[in-house]
Amino acid sequence: MNWIDIITGIFISIGCVFGIIGGIGMHRLPDFYSRLHAGGLTDTLCSFMILCGLALQAGLTLAAAKLLLIFLFLFFTSPTASYSLATNAWQYGLRPQGTPSQPRTSDGGQIE
Amino acid sequence: MITLFSAGAIAVMVTMALAVARAIAGPTIFDRILAVNMFGTKAVLLIALFAFISGRMDVLDIALLYSLLNFVGVIAALRLVQRGKGFADEHEDRA
Numbered sequence: 001m002n003w004i005d006i007i008t009g010i011f012i013s014i015g016c017v018f019g020i021i022g023g024i025g026m027h028r029l030p031d032f033y034s035r036l037h038a039g040g041l042t043d044t045l046c047s048f049m050i051l052c053g054l055a056l057q058a059g060l061t062l063a064a065a066k067l068l069l070i071f072l073f074l075f076f077t078s079p080t081a082s083y084s085l086a087t088n089a090w091q092y093g094l095r096p097q098g099t100p101s102q103p104r105t106s107d108g109g110q111i112e
Numbered sequence: 113m114i115t116l117f118s119a120g121a122i123a124v125m126v127t128m129a130l131a132v133a134r135a136i137a138g139p140t141i142f143d144r145i146l147a148v149n150m151f152g153t154k155a156v157l158l159i160a161l162f163a164f165i166s167g168r169m170d171v172l173d174i175a176l177l178y179s180l181l182n183f184v185g186v187i188a189a190l191r192l193v194q195r196g197k198g199f200a201d202e203h204e205d206r207a
Contacts (some may be wrong), residue, residue, distance in 0.1 A: 007118050016123030019154065023130030026150065030159040032142050035134070039150045042127070050120060054164055057113065061124050067160065072178055074153060077183040081149055088190045089142040 008053045016050025018042060030048055031097040032089060043078035046072060114165060121161045128154045141188030145189045 022042025
C-alpha cells in the first residue's frame, strides 16, 4: 500500500461521504431552493474528489486525461444547470419558504 | 484497490437511490428535475468507478458522453417546463 493508494483511498472516501451527505441533504432540507444547494454541492465536490482519486490511480495515461475532461465538463455545467433550475423555478412563481409573497402553492399548483 | 472502488460504487449507488427517492417524493417539478440531474451526475461517477473496477479504461468515454447528455437533458426539461407550463394545458399555446 504505497502512498498513492492511501491518497486515492482518502480522496474516494471523502468524495463518497460528500455524496451521501448531499443525498441526505436532498431529503432533510425543507424547500426546493435549499435542496438546490445540496444538489449543487454534491455534483461538483463529490465528483472532484472521486475523479481525482481515480486519476491518481490511473497515473499519467489517457484514462487520467479522460477523467480530467469529465471533471472539467461537470465543473462547468453543473453550476449552469443549477442556475437555470433556480431561474426557471423563480419565473414559474415558486418562492422560497420564508418569503411573504407566495403567488403559487409550494406543490406547484396554479395561481388561483 | 478493487474493494475500495466497489465500496465507492456502493456509496454512489446509495446516493443515486436517495436522489430517486427525492425524484418520486418531490412536490414541485423542479425538485424532480434537480433529482434527475443529481442522479445523472452520480451515474457518471458510477461509470468511472466501474471502469476502474473492471479495468477497461475505454468505458470512460461513455461516462463523458453521459455527462454531456445529462446536462442537455436538464436544460431541455427546463425549456419544456418554462414554455407553456410544460404543455400541460394544451389549450394554452404560446408562439
